[in-house]
Amino acid sequence: MWRFIGWRFAQSIPVILAVITITFFLVRLAPGGPFSSEKAVSPQVQAALEAQYNLDQSMPQQYISYLADLARGDFGPSFKFPGRSVNELIFSGLPITAELGFYAMLVAVFIGGLAGVIASLKPNTMQDYGPMGLAMVGICMPSFLLGPLLVLVFGIWLDWLPVSGWGSSSGDKILPSITLGAMYAGYIARLSRSGMLEVMSQDYLRTARAKGLPEYLVITKHALRGGLLPVITYLGPAFAGLLSGSFVVETVFQIPGLGRFYVQAAFNRDYTMILGTTTFLATLIIFFNLLSDVLAAWLNPRLRYQFKKKT
Amino acid sequence: MLNPLVTTRNFLLIICITLLAACSGGGTGETRVEQGTREGVLHFGNGTEIQGLDPHIVTGVPEHHVIQTLFEGLVLKNPYTLEIEPGIAERWDISDDGRFYRFYLRPDALWSNGDKITAEDFRWSWQRALMPALGNLYNYMLFPLVNAEAFATGAIEDFSQVGVRVIDEYTLEVELNEPTPYILQLFDHYSTFPVHRATIEAFGTASDRLSQWARVGNIVTSGAFELVEWGLNSHIRVEKRASYWDADKIQLNAIVFYPTENLTTEERMFRDGQLHRTEDLSLDKIPVYLRENPELIEIAPYIGTYYYMVNTIRAPFDDVRVRKALAMTVDRDLLAETVLQGIVAPAYAVVPPGTLGYNPPKTFGFDPAAARELLAEAGYPNGEGFPAFEILYNTQESHRKIAVAIQQMWNQHLGVEVSLINQEWKVYLTSQENFDYQIARRGWIGDYVDPNTFLDMFITDGGNNKTGFSDPLYDQIVLRDAPAAQDRDARYELFHQAETILLEQMPIIPIYTYQSKHLKHPSLKGMPANIMDYYNYKYVYLEAAE
């Protein structure tokens, strides 16, 4: 098992390197540079700017010196924010996005998972349709619609919760977390329902029932473990989606998180910032995918057996 | 392994408790704005996150708003009349030929660290602002000075040849290439503000863009406020500075700037009592506020023109008749009244009317019949055979709306097929740079109040003339005749001639004159509307409404 994890870690190094390389060259291919502006830029100014950020070097040179800096843990200076390093920007946004992602994940997993399990217990009854209908609403609503709607109802009409901010007034974390988590809650509800139904029709559950085990024990001890397997496989990608999808929510609620920096960087062609955030997010996402694979493996007896054989 | 349901229950419990705790805290009686009004703290919606606070590096309106609180130049403006008022210079003399200015600095003007602000500070700062290695996009603000442009382009390296001289500690002399009527306005632009040499050199070289000098704790400033907090994408807080020379006049204790790039959110923050003032307002909201809360909305002419530029290099737009036909079939009145909610004035020229007494020529109007004739003369009767073309605009709701309406007008009146493309900002700029467009939306906000800031765009190969328009007579008037004009009337007459040439050639299709639009809380006083959308924070105060 540990060897498997170690092996997967080793494998992710070339993956991250590939991500860096592709992004490095892709951003430079995109039309418009970091210093293009509506006001005309004189050639002297353009040259001075490029010299300050080493953009006057050849691309391979830039690439090598970027990698060298990266090896020392230095993402370089931001092009858009003079005097700020990408490291500083990332670590100013990350805790906030992570916190937002964590709350959204809580919303998604517990509300979604619970709804899915409840629905699967009595398929094709109101107990199924109710939660599943809600899950559908969650999936169908884009966050750029759900966010403003929630704000309108709870922030303006009812005046219960603040309309924007993060940690600046009490209760301002609730609406963003729900907005971001809603879609994933919907997905998880559906996945867990179908996973549960799948499992419940399997032989070993019928055996368990036949043995006279009470239904709640059948569910908690046997069904949940197998039934939530698809959900766990889904958590990795869901987390990735949360991290990169937090941008809309962060904009709607004026939250100073990483997603907003990232999108601003893309629109500003802030090369180092795009690369830095991409590399950083990619590493995180790969880590979480790995985590969800390991969890899935651990919960699935057959695959677990395979690991044992391997190691 | 843990029993999943037990964990689930615990977590649900935690969620419920968190939610309850959070809810119970909400809904205190006083809003942020009310508290701010009581404590003299202005909450200011500031558009986007600012790039930085180095006056010689940044560009942009949000940066301008913050820098103006922190730094001060030779002069200031009266927000009601836009007339020049003394700043760090308490008075100045102008030579008879208008080429020499002598500024007498006030001895009581101090930097925020207690140092005196001297004439040498200005000289060094302007040298820095013009240094080629710094890459200051606004260096051209100092180009009226003798040899400034040569220094900025690296043609000369000796800064003592540039037209700025230190006479003594508090006297500064400026020598101009020619009398420049708007020069004093430029000395209220942040690219001419002094910066503190010792601080900058303590954190790097003068031309180092990566320097940390303009950060909280490091920065030394000359203005009425000092920088206290700067949370990226969150807020910037500046507080009144007791050592400022005119501190008695400052009525605000602090200003907090918020980045608010999303208009819907900004408007809701305002409604929720979080902002005293918004940076902008979406078109859809205008009629609602005009109807229900007209006292909260402030709309005023702004020195800017919204226009479509035409790529005159490409057929069929190389034919002036085609360009004119297009210009004559934009129903500006209808557009202004409907899509633009009746708040803007239609534009038929590039200089906004009434720019310090200048009134632009009006050479054409909305005339579909004449336009169809012109198009027929150009070889496209009823639009037949006219190739389909595209309107390019950068991705934004209001640009989209205008383009959709104009597309239909051209289709209806001229029978031409038009499609729309929106491009993300940097892509859009690149397309224009490469002349890879047919018709493109464009706006220009004047750098100062003078027709020159609009007309010098269209000189041959001008950096902002992306239309391919070139006319020797036009260049002659704008570059040589007008600057040499003897008085204002003669000068305006020349500008009028030049603009007429421009409109005869029609490389651009003017659409409307900009308006600034803000929501303002009734407690916010002393921030009058003016065509520069300019604020002088000395005049601003907060007073609770009765």
Add this chain to the structure above:
Amino acid sequence: MTEATQTGQLMEVPKGVSLWQDAATRLRKNKLAMFGLVFLIFIILLCLITPWIAPYGYEEQNLRLGATSPSAAHWLGTDIFGRDMLTRILYGGRVSLFVGFIATAVALVIGVTYGAIAGYAGGRTDSIMMRFVDILYAMPFMIFIVLLMVVFGRNILLLFLAIGAVEWLTMARIVRGQIQNLKHQEFVEAAVSIGLSSFAIVWKHLIPNALGPVIVYTTLTIPSVMLLEAFLSFLGLGIQPPSSSWGLLISNGVESMEEYPWLLIFPGLALTLTLFALNFLGDGLRDALDPRSSGD
């Protein structure tokens, strides 16, 4: 020989038509699924015949009229250009459905093939293939799409490809997971023992048995593709005005939801109902196709 009869039985199930006939019968009994199917057919038909039934021209503006709430002349109201919303929703549906179905089909084909190969092959092949999926997962999606749309020009086909290229990843993971699970089951081992080719095993035994989750995920993909398309339009990288899609109509409607709620409600309803129908149908299909529940 008991072994032979066992495999013989196993062969019959996926091969024979009875499974699909069975499924169709069960699907017909599922009222919600049938409702979904009928509604979908209705919407698709409406969109197909839109050019003949639309009450107004698609680009027909009436600036003086502006945004009006629903009336006899305009059943669903008009937008700020005075364009008829019913007409725009009908035309928008054509784009939305087209994008949704085609892009999902792209994702489906790539994802299922890829996932099945990786899952069945296992070992090094699997790990290399899944590492590749990880690379794509970790790619900065925004920049990827922006670059694609910008460098290679804007057109609707590219939009499908871009969306399909993103959406197949999860499909591949799910299929791979399913296949991995399934391939250790007895009937596969039996099929291997009688010497069936890998292709036949994957195609005839594994994929049909993995169809349940695939169908469920497909029904989830169509809406998410439609939403993705809206998101792209939101960023200005999707459908170009004056063309429109439900997603674009909604994202425009959000901005004025307090002033002109009908600009948000009607396209929102159209999208939501269609997505609901798709999901009911998907669920019904899942229940009908699941070979194990049919074994009862």
